[in-house]
Amino acid sequence: MPHILVDHLRKTYRISERDPGVMGALRGLVQRRHRTVEALSGVSFSLERGELLGFIGPNGAGKSTTIKILSGILRPDGGRVKIDGRDPFADRERHVARIGVVFGQRTQLWWDLPVGDGFDLLRDIYRVDPVRYRRTRDELVALLHLERVLDQPVRQLSLGQRMRAEIAAALLHEPDILFLDEPTIGLDAPSKLAVRDFVRRANRERGTTVLLTTHDMHDIEALARRVIVIGHGRVLADSPVEALRAQVMAERRLVVDFAQDAELPVEVAGARVHSRDGQTLVLDFDPAQTAAPALIARIAAAHAVEDIRLEGLAIEAVIARFYAMHGAAEA
Ligand SMILES: Nc1ncnc2c1ncn2[C@@H]1O[C@H](COP(=O)(O)OP(=O)(O)OP(=O)(O)O)[C@@H](O)[C@H]1O
Structure with missing residues (x-):
């Protein structure tokens, strides 16, 4: 059985609504109206021990809801989750002892307590052996x-600093699984690098299974080999990052800087003119139809060229195209 099994997971939220104004509030006291939001409409995937999965999707796609269900905070309305063979909600006590969770937007530490005292409290809550605790804490610190x-x-x-403390707090009891919900949100570049580096090490060196949600595609590029894209409560793609790039990005881009006095061609055989700016021409082409070396050679032979470079598409653009292809706009 996989380490994490998610099978046709469904979750619907019920939201009470009222009409605007005082009358609306009064009417709401007597008669409540409700609306339902289907956050998850049958999400399935599985993870093997030691995998590091990037879990991405536009706002409102259902990422946090999935993490809350996987960490035993929420009960699903349908479907099944098995983690190490356990049901996270029904078997919450044993489950939380084996997982670590970091919500970028919330703290699990105690606001007024010194960080070290918060760590000691977690030791008591998780009943971590004192010798092991000291070793793990010192290592994490x-x-x-x-x-x-x-x-x-x-x-x-x-x-x-808080995010680094949160990550340490989530790992003090040496869990096998780490759920990270937007762990780099709002961090500056050095802190993001420190968090990424640490997550990579925890995954590679300790074999911790990691499920990471993020809107920062650099997190995905730096950490995940496999990504699941979710939109409108459904899995839209589950594939290696590179396969996603290839699937969305049939075209490649060639940027040509022409010499100062050279005249830019109106058309280039085998490529489509994407844009022109001064002496720079941006061309898109399908590598299955036109080989890049042949295209470059043809342009260089016919024109006075200063520089030619091939550009890969940034992962941000890949994902944006993917969302557009699947109509997965923000919910
Ligand atoms: N407690 C709640 N009550 C009502 N609706 C909710 C609740 N939590 C989430 N939702 C709704 O469920 C849907 C999925 O939300 P969820 O937070 O899981 O998305 P997300 O992918 O994590 O989004 P984001 O990237 O914005 O954090 C959204 O339409 C959201 O408005």
Whole structure:
């Protein structure tokens, strides 16, 4: 059985609605109206031990709902989840002992307590053996550079310091699985790099299974080999990052800088003119139809050229195209 099995997961939220204004509020006291939002409409996937999965999708796609169900916080309305053979909601107590969860937007530490005291409380909550705890804590403190913040209350930390403390807190009990919901949100570049580096190491060196949701495609490029794209509560794609790129991106792009006095061609055989700006021409072409070396040679032979470069498409653009192809706009 896979480490994590998610089978036709469904979740619907019920939202109470009222008409605007005082009359609406009064009417709402007597008669409540409800609307339902289908957050997950049959999500299925599985993960083997030690995988690192990027879980992406536009706002409102159902990513956080999935993580809340996988971490035993929410009960699904339909479908099945098995993690290490356990049902996360029904078997919550044993389940939480084996997982670590980080929600980028929320803290699991105690706002007014110094970081180190919060760690000690978690040791007691998870009943971690004191010797193991000291070893793991010291290791995490060193790896995440937390030495200087251990005595500081959480509310005084910068966002980057807090996020590093949150990640340490999620790992103090040495879980096999880490759920990270937007762990790099709002962080500056060095803090993002530190978080990514740490997550990569936890996955590679400890074999921790990681499920990561993010809107930062650099996180995906740096960490995930496999991605699941979800939109409108459904899995739209489940594939290696490279396969997703290839599927969406049949075309490649060639940028040609012509010499100062050269006249730019109106058309180029085998390519489509995407744009022109001064002496620069941007061409799109299908590599299955036109070989890049032949195209470059043809242009260089016919024109005075200063520079030619082939561009890969940034993962952001790949994902944006993918959403557009599947009509997966923001919910
Ligand atoms: N507690 C809730 N009550 C009502 N509706 C909710 C609740 N939580 C989520 N939803 C709705 O369920 C849908 C899925 O939300 P979810 O938070 O899982 O999406 P997401 O992919 O994590 O989005 P984001 O990228 O914006 O964090 C959305 O339409 C959202 O408005």
